[in-house]
Each structure stands twice: as C-alpha cells, then as structure tokens.
Amino acid sequence: xxxxxxxxxEEFRAExxxxxxxxxxxEFSDIKGxxxxxxxxxxxxxxxxxxxAHKWSCIGWPVxxxxxxxxxxxxxxxxxxxxxxxxxxxxxxxxxELAGPTILTFGTDEQKRRFLPDIAAGKTIFCQGFxxxxxxxxxxxxxxxxxxxxxxxxxxxxxxxxxxxxxxxxIFVIARSEEGTKGPRGLTFLMxxxxxxxxxxxxxxxxxxxxxxxxxxFTDATCAKDSLIGAPGEGWKIAMGLLAFERGVSTLGQQxxxxxxxxxxxxxxxxxxSANDPLIRQRIAKAEIGLNLMRYGALRMLSNSDHSKVDGAxxxxxxxxATWRRNLGELAMDVLGQSGEVTDNPGYEWGTLPNLFLYSRxxxxxxxxxxxxxxxxxERALGMPREPRxxx
Amino acid sequence: MDFAFTDEQLMIAETARGFFxxxxxxxxxxxxxxxxxFDRETWQAFCQGLGLSGLLxxxxxxxxxxxxxxxxxxxxxxxxxxxxxxxxxxxMVGQAISAGGTSEQKSQWLPKxxxxxxxxxxxxxxxxxxxxNKLSGKISLIPHGNVAELFILSxxxxxxxxxxxxxxxxxxxxxxxxxxxPLATLVLDGVHGExxxxxxxxxxxxxxxxxxCLAAEALGGAQACLxxxxxxxxxxxxxxxxxxxxxxxxxxxxxxxxxIEQARSAVYWAACAVDEGSDNAHLAxxxxxxxxxxxxxxxxxxxxxxxxxxxxxxxxxxxxxxKRARSIQTMLLDGNWHRETIATMLLGEAA
Numbered sequence: 001x002x003x004x005x006x007x008x009x010e011e012f013r014a015e016x017x018x019x020x021x022x023x024x025x026x027e028f029s030d031i032k033g034x035x036x037x038x039x040x041x042x043x044x045x046x047x048x049x050x051x052x053a054h055k056w057s058c059i060g061w062p063v064x065x066x067x068x069x070x071x072x073x074x075x076x077x078x079x080x081x082x083x084x085x086x087x088x089x090x091x092x093x094x095x096x097e098l099a100g101p102t103i104l105t106f107g108t109d110e111q112k113r114r115f116l117p118d119i120a121a122g123k124t125i126f127c128q129g130f131x132x133x134x135x136x137x138x139x140x141x142x143x144x145x146x147x148x149x150x151x152x153x154x155x156x157x158x159x160x161x162x163x164x165x166x167x168x169x170x171i172f173v174i175a176r177s178e179e180g181t182k183g184p185r186g187l188t189f190l191m192x193x194x195x196x197x198x199x200x201x202x203x204x205x206x207x208x209x210x211x212x213x214x215x216x217x218f219t220d221a222t223c224a225k226d227s228l229i230g231a232p233g234e235g236w237k238i239a240m241g242l243l244a245f246e247r248g249v250s251t252l253g254q255q256x257x258x259x260x261x262x263x264x265x266x267x268x269x270x271x272x273x274s275a276n277d278p279l280i281r282q283r284i285a286k287a288e289i290g291l292n293l294m295r296y297g298a299l300r301m302l303s304n305s306d307h308s309k310v311d312g313a314x315x316x317x318x319x320x321x322a323t324w325r326r327n328l329g330e331l332a333m334d335v336l337g338q339s340g341e342v343t344d345n346p347g348y349e350w351g352t353l354p355n356l357f358l359y360s361r362x363x364x365x366x367x368x369x370x371x372x373x374x375x376x377x378x379e380r381a382l383g384m385p386r387e388p389r390x391x392x
Numbered sequence: 393m394d395f396a397f398t399d400e401q402l403m404i405a406e407t408a409r410g411f412f413x414x415x416x417x418x419x420x421x422x423x424x425x426x427x428x429x430f431d432r433e434t435w436q437a438f439c440q441g442l443g444l445s446g447l448l449x450x451x452x453x454x455x456x457x458x459x460x461x462x463x464x465x466x467x468x469x470x471x472x473x474x475x476x477x478x479x480x481x482x483x484m485v486g487q488a489i490s491a492g493g494t495s496e497q498k499s500q501w502l503p504k505x506x507x508x509x510x511x512x513x514x515x516x517x518x519x520x521x522x523x524x525n526k527l528s529g530k531i532s533l534i535p536h537g538n539v540a541e542l543f544i545l546s547x548x549x550x551x552x553x554x555x556x557x558x559x560x561x562x563x564x565x566x567x568x569x570x571x572x573x574p575l576a577t578l579v580l581d582g583v584h585g586e587x588x589x590x591x592x593x594x595x596x597x598x599x600x601x602x603x604x605c606l607a608a609e610a611l612g613g614a615q616a617c618l619x620x621x622x623x624x625x626x627x628x629x630x631x632x633x634x635x636x637x638x639x640x641x642x643x644x645x646x647x648x649x650x651x652i653e654q655a656r657s658a659v660y661w662a663a664c665a666v667d668e669g670s671d672n673a674h675l676a677x678x679x680x681x682x683x684x685x686x687x688x689x690x691x692x693x694x695x696x697x698x699x700x701x702x703x704x705x706x707x708x709x710x711x712x713x714x715k716r717a718r719s720i721q722t723m724l725l726d727g728n729w730h731r732e733t734i735a736t737m738l739l740g741e742a743a
Contacts, residue, residue: 001401001461002394003664009393073393266738275739278732285731288738289658289679292672296657299395316650371639377649378642382622385637 003299005073013077019054020085034088035257035352038212041167044091048122058096058120060249061104065112066120072302075249083256091167093250095119095126099172099191101245106229106238115191127194129159129173129216130239137372140184140236144218146175148232153177153190153223155198158215161366165201165214168194173218174235187235192223208358209348243367251298251317255291258321261328261356262287268353269335283331290324312381319373322363329360395664397461404462408469411442416475418709424476425571425712430511430539431476438477439508446506448601449486453502460663463601464608468659471612474712476572478536480605481513487601488514488544488551492594497553497586501542512542514598515578520547527552527585530577535723537576538565544598545578545585551594552585559583570719572712600677602724604663607680610688610720611655617691617713618648621698644694651687658683675734682730685721692717 005013024032028050031043051057052066060075061067070078090096100119103111118124135142144157155175165171171194178186194201198221203211230238266284269275275284294317301314332353333340340354350358364370378384397405415434424431439445447463449455463483470479486505489497504510515534520527531545543554554561564577588594622645625636635641662676670676692714696703703710721727736742 001397001660001664002668003661003670004668005393076393270739273743276742278742281735281739281742282728282731284738285682285734288675288734289683289731290654292661292675292679293654293657293683296395296661297654299393300657300660303394303396312649313653313656316646316653319646320650320654371643374643374646375639377646378636381649382618382642382645384622384625384642384645385634387637387639387642 005077009073009077012074013081016056016078016081017085019056020081020087023050024085024087031088033086035355036210036212037089037091037164038167038210039088041091044088045122045125045167047088048090048092048125052121057122058100061100061116061120065104065116072249076252076299076302079249079253080256083253083260086260089257091164092119092122092125094128094164094168095124095170097250098128098242098245099126099170102172102189102229102238102242105241108226110226111229124170125164125168126170126172127162127165127168129162129165129171131161132158133160137369139239140187141182142174142176142187144173144175146177146188146190146223148177148225151225153188153225153228155190155192155218155221155223157218159218160213160215161204162201162214162216163212163366165194165216166203166211170194171199171216172229174239177232177235184236186233187239188232189229189235189238190223191227191229192221196221198222206359207361208350208355210359249302251321252295252302254321255294255298258291258294258325258328261325261332261352262291264352265328265332265335268332272335272337274335274337280331280335283327283334287324287328287331290320290327294321294324312377315373315377315381318367319364319370319377322360322370322373325356325363326360329357333357395660397465401461401465404458405465405469407442408444408466409472411438412469412473412475416470416473416477418712421474421476421572421712428538428565429476429568429571429574430478430536434475435477435511436508438479445482445508446486446502448483449490449502449506453490453498454506455486455502459667460601460604461660461667464604464659464663467605467608468612468615471609471716472616474572474613474616474709474716478511478513478539480573480602480609481534481536481540482508482511483605484514484598484602485512485542485544488588488594488598489553491597492551492588492590492592493553494589497589501553505542510541511536511539512544513537513540514544514546514602516546516548516595518548520545520580522547522550522552522585523582525552525585525587526582527554527580528582530579532577533575533723534578535573535575537578538563538574543578544588544594545580546591546595546598548595549591551588551591551598553588554580554583554585568719570715572716573719575719599724600666603677603681604659604666606720606723607655607662607684608659610684610717611652611659613713613716613720614648614652614655614684614688614691617688617695617710618645618652620709621645621648621695624699641698644698648691648694651690655680655684655687675737678730678733681724682727682734685717686727688713688717689721 059068059070146153146155172191174187177188200217202215204213274280446455447458451457515531517531520529541556560581561583562579568574628635658680662680665673665676696710
C-alpha cells in the first residue's frame with residue numbers, strides 16, 4: 001500500500017499543470033472556471049479538439065485509439081491537475097467516459113475504428129438516451145421501440161433527461177426490439193446520429209433556470225444496422241456494463257471540482273464571519289473529511305486490479321458523493337445566509353454557490369436515485385433478498 | 393501510488409482475522425467481562441503464539457518493524473470480535489518509548505513489550521503535578537489500567553514512565569460500561585516517574601498509535617455489526633418474508649455499508665499517511681478517529697434496532713459492540729474535538 005507518487009509521476013504532474021495552466025491563461029482563458037455544463041458550448045467543443053490535438057483527451061485509452069495508454073497514477077494526476085487549473089468540465093464527458101469505454105469493451109473492430117478516434121478528438125459528442133417518462137428508476141420498463149426494416153433499425157418513442165442532447169452529434173439508446181418482451185429481455189443498444197428528420201429535441205428548464213436536460217422524440221428515426229453495440233436483445237447487458245464505467249478515473253476529476261466548491265465555501269465563511277460559528281465549523285470539517293474519504297475511496301477502487309474485492313464497495317460510491325454534494329449545497333447557503341438568496345445577475349442566473357445549492361438536488365436523483373442505490377447495495381453487495389416486483 | 397494491500401498485508405490481515413475469530417470468542421470475552429476485563433488466554437496467544445504484539449517495534453528490540461497499515465489490519469481484526477485485550481495501551485506505550493525514549497529506556501522496555509512479558513498502558517491529565525521526578529495527582533479513565541504493570545503518564549507537556557510496583561501508587565477500578573476495556577484511575581502521591589528522553593515525540597507517537605488503533609477497531613466492529621445484522625435479516629421471517637427483503641430494513645443496512653466503506657478508506661489513508669510521513673497525516677488521523685467512531689456507533693445502534701427485542705438482551709452480543717462503540721467515541725478526544733481541529737486547519741482559530 002502506497003499513496004505517494006514517484007519522481008517520474010511528479011514530473012508528469014508538472015507537465016500536466018504547465019500545459020493546462022498555459023491554456024487557461026492563454027488561448028482558452030475565456031472558458032476558465034465555468035461551472036455549468038452548458039455555458040459557451042461551442043468554445044468548449046473547440047477545447048475538446050485542443051485537448052485531442054495535444055493527446056490529452058483520453059490519456060487512459062490505448063494509443064491506437066487516440067489515447068496515451070497512461071497508467072492509473074498518471075490518469076489520477078491528470079484528473080487532479082485538470083480541475084486544479086480551473087478547466088471546465090468536458091462537454092463530451094458522456095462520449096469519453098461512457099460511449100467510448102462501451103465501444104472499447106463491447107464494440108466490433110470496425111466500430112472502434114469508426115468512433116473512438118473521433119470521440120477522443122472531440123469531433124463526435126455523445127449523449128445518452130436511457131430514461132423515459134415511464135422508465136426512470138425502473139429502467140428496464142423502456143417502451144421506445146426499434147424494428148428492423150430493409151436493413152436499418154427504425155426507432156420510435158421518447159427519451160427524457162437527455163443531458164446535453166442539444167449540443168451532441170450522436171445518441172445511444174436502449175430500445176425494445178422484440179415485441180411482447182418485458183423487463184430487461186428483448187432490449188437492444190443502438191447508436192444513431194442526432195441530425196436526422198426523425199429526431200426532435202426539446203429543452204427542459206430546471207430549477208436553477210438552466211436547461212442541460214432535454215426530451216428527445218424519435219419518429220421513425222433511423223439507426224444503421226452496423227451501429228448496434230452487441231447483438232439485438234443484448235441491450236440490458238451492455239447498458240449495465242456501461243453504468244459500471246461511471247466509477248472510473250473521471251470520479252477523481254469530479255472530486256477536484258468539489259474541492260473548488262468547498263474552497264469557495266471556506267473563503268465565503270472567512271469573509272463573512274460565519275467561520276467563527278462552531279456549528280458551521282463542524283460542518284465544514286465534516287465536508288472536508290467526506291471529500292477526502294471520497295478521494296481515498298476512489299483510489300482504493302481504482303488500485304485494486306482484482307475488482308471482485310471492491311465491487312461491492314464501488315456500489316456505495318454514487319450515493320456517497322451525491323449525498324455529500326447535496327449537503328454541501330445546504331452548507332453553502334447556510335454560510336452565505338439570507339444574502340445567498342438574492343443576486344444582481346440579470347435573468348435567473350446564480351453564482352457558483354447558490355447554483356450548487358439548487359443543482360445538487362439533481363445529484364441524488366439522476367444516474368439512479370439514492371433509494372435505488374440503497375436497493376442495489378443491499379441486494380448486490382450485501383446479498384439481501386430482492387424486493388418482490390409488482391407486475392409479475 | 394497504489395492504494396491496495398500488498399500480498400504480505402493481506403496475509404497479515406487474514407491471519408489476524410482468523411486468530412481473533414478463533415480465540416476472542418464470545419464465551420471468552422464474557423468470561424473476561426465478568427472479572428477484570430482482560431482475556432489473558434487470547435492476549436498470551438497473541439503475544440507469544442502469534443508474536444504480533446511487537447509488530448511496530450524495531451527488530452533489534454525483538455519486534456517486527458512493520459508499519460501502521462499492518463497494525464491497522466490487526467486492530468481491525470481485534471475490533472471485529474470486541475476482543476478484551478490491552479492492545480490499545482500496549483501499542484501506545486510501545487510507540488511512545490520507540491519515538492521518545494532514551495536508549496536505556498528502549499533497551500529496558502521495548503523487548504518486554506514486544507514479547508508481551510508486561511502489559512502497558514497510557515494516561516494523561518493536566519492535574520498531574522511533578523516535583524522533580526515525583527508525581528502526584530489523580531489520572532482517571534486509563535484503558536486497562538487495572539491490569540497494566542507499566543504506565544506512561546503525561547500532563548500534556550511532559551511524559552514519564554511509571555511502574556505499577558512503585559511506592560505510593562494505587563489503582564482504583566470503577567465499574568466501566570464497556571466491560572471489555574475497563575477504565576481505571578491511578579492515584580499518585582509522590583510516585584517516582586522516569587522522564588522520557590523526548591516527551592513531545594513520545595506523546596505525539598502515542599496519540600498517533602492510539603487514534604489509528606481506535607479507528608481500526610471501530611472499522612472492524614462496525615463491519616461485524618453489519619455482517620451479523622445481514623445474516624439475521626436473511627433468517628428471520630415476519631409477514632411471510634425474510635425481514636431483509638423489506639426496503640425499510642435494507643436501506644438501513646445499505647446506509648451502514650456506505651459509512652463502513654468510507655471508514656475503511658479513512659483508516660488505511662491515515663495509516664498509510666503516517667507510514668509515509670505524508671503532509672496530510674494529521675488531517676487523516678483526525679478524520680479517521682472522528683469518522684470511524686461515529687460509523688461504529690451508528691452501526692452498533694442500528695444492529696440493536698434491526699435485531700428487535702433479542703438485540704436488547706444481555707445474551708446477545710449486540711451490546712458488546714454498542715458499548716465498545718460508545719467508549720471509542722470519547723476515548724482520546726471526541727469527534728467534535730477532532731473536527732474542530734480540522735476546522736482550525738482550514739479556517740484558523742475561531743474569533
């Protein structure tokens with residue numbers, strides 16, 4: 001067990017920091033510090049391409065697909081320096097964190113050639129079409145249908161909460177491809193270009209005034225036969241494999257974003273005197289402890305090459321960070337006091353901390369609610385008996 | 393960077409787990425609880441049979457010269473069984489003398505501690521008065537002070553080695569809620585104390601070892617609470633279903649696991665940071681002590697609740713965990729103190 005980094009790794013850290021800081025002080029200074037996923041989307045697509053041009057886009061991927069084959073320690077270091085430099089989140093995070101690894105694991109060689117270099121290069125931005133109005137927590141009850149017709153798959157139905165669909169090039173969906181099937185059987189994992197007549201996107205305005213999520217409507221939308229991942233009917237297996245990728249190195253970059261938020265709260269508490277309140281002090285200390293435990297928890301998951309030893313523990317990660325961040329949002333407002341509830345910004349745009357307070361209510365819902373996470377932990381990690389289903 | 397156990401560490405953990413399950417049985421622990429809270433059979437087997445009492449002590453003094461990660465593996469295993477052994481005090485004293493003892497003190501005491509020939513423990517009180525090397529005053533709440541033969545006593549600034557056999561020293565043993573680790577009171581009236589070579593280093597090393605020990609014990613204890621509760625939930629049937637199939641039950645078990653996995657990260661982060669002399673070792677120690685104690689208490693309380701009536705009986709082991717958890721919460725300073733220390737690191741002193 002070892003937590004320190006080697007001299008070579010520290011040199012790599014310096015190299016990352018130098019390049020990232022140079023970009024944020026130079027050509028891309030206009031996007032530094034942006035904390036929402038939607039702001040300046042076009043410039044951030046250019047940033048994706050800049051990362052790729054210098055081989056910093058997907059450093060953990062194999063060299064042949066646009067990566068560097070970087071070690072775990074190097075990926076950890078890059079994620080940390082990325083956030084430390086104030087670089088905004090990746091607008092193609094679904095492409096590089098979910099679609100890419102899924103194609104890498106389950107795709108054909110032809111699909112790898114066709115998609116991976118373009119994802120790494122920021123030329124293909126992906127979004128995810130899983131949830132539906134009647135398939136949220138109960139994801140397996142999707143109703144969107146796909147049928148094979150003259151060599152192509154024709155898709156009809158509706159997806160919801162499609163994050164960033166309005167700036168994406170491609171979407172992956174799970175759809176029911178076998179009539180009469182229920183639950184996880186008979187589902188297929190399809191990828192299709194968004195810019196086609198059969199796909200319509202409508203933004204959903206959220207409680208923070210932003211519109212990162214969308215409704216996506218499919219009316220005889222087309223998916224080419226060679227854009228299926230896995231075989232027809234294997235969609236559930238692929239989707240579950242994909243969700244496991246969410247526990248990857250990207251979580252460490254996400255935590256550095258949390259670090260910046262906590263630091264901003266600490267600065268606000270010092271500035272307005274709430275840093276003298278013993279209860280606020282306890283809560284700030286708790287937040288600091290929780291953030292560190294996320295970091296070392298993630299390092300523990302990532303360091304164990306024998307995943308069977310930590311698979312159960314990995315299931316606890318989503319509810320852990322989501323709950324931590326929702327609490328952080330409440331702490332932020334308690335530190336700001338009533339003045340946190342007004343802004344001089346035009347429109348309904350909030351600064352980092354009030355926005356954190358509002359946005360973090362989504363954290364404990366999307367990607368599986370806290371309640372679903374508890375079911376998963378109890379049933380899969382602890383082996384407790386399954387809840388009987390109501391419809392069988 | 394590789395935050396996973398080495399094969400050697402996994403082997404030590406597995407050996408320790410097996411040892412405490414086989415030796416520190418409920419029957420033996422309860423026998424100790426009914427007398428002086430010291431399971432001598434288990435302790436002797438641990439020190440002499442297994443040879444693990446000198447884990448952190450240098451080889452030239454008869455120890456194994458291993459690190460805090462390995463020690464945490466052992467303390468976690470001891471905590472899993474709520475073993476009634478003086479591991480906490482023994483380790484604090486060994487570390488204090490290793491870090492702050494003179495070379496004579498090291499040669500005199502470390503081999504005896506490593507071999508388990510004597511039982512040692514530590515205590516501190518600002519009320520301890522020193523007149524030269526003559527100590528007077530009352531120090532209470534000393535873990536396993538009732539059975540220890542060697543003490544390190546501190547008034548916060550200085551620390552002394554005191555032998556049980558010294559003149560004018562008496563030991564009082566009040567009834568302790570956690571009978572697996574009785575808390576004793578030492579009354580000194582001009583007792584000879586031998587000053588440690590470097591008191592600051594000794595006190596710091598003693599505290600560090602104590603915090604790691606308590607955090608790791610708490611982790612082991614919390615995991616045992618969860619494991620035993622989950623096993624029960626699969627057997628106990630009500631309303632025609634195993635009670636573990638109800639969401640109200642499952643979600644509570646899941647919440648226990650969420651805390652426990654963080655506690656595990658906390659213990660091994662702190663242990664590893666201490667071993668590496670990392671900059672954030674202090675943060676890690678305070679975080680681990682505060683977080684793990686709270687986790688254990690939550691899990692032990694939930695264990696009673698989720699067992700229903702049987703969990704409230706003397707016969708069931710749930711109360712052993714519950715009382716140990718409460719004891720760990722306040723021992724070597726409570727969670728609020730550790731969090732305030734962290735707050736001071738982040739925010740400065742409160743005005």
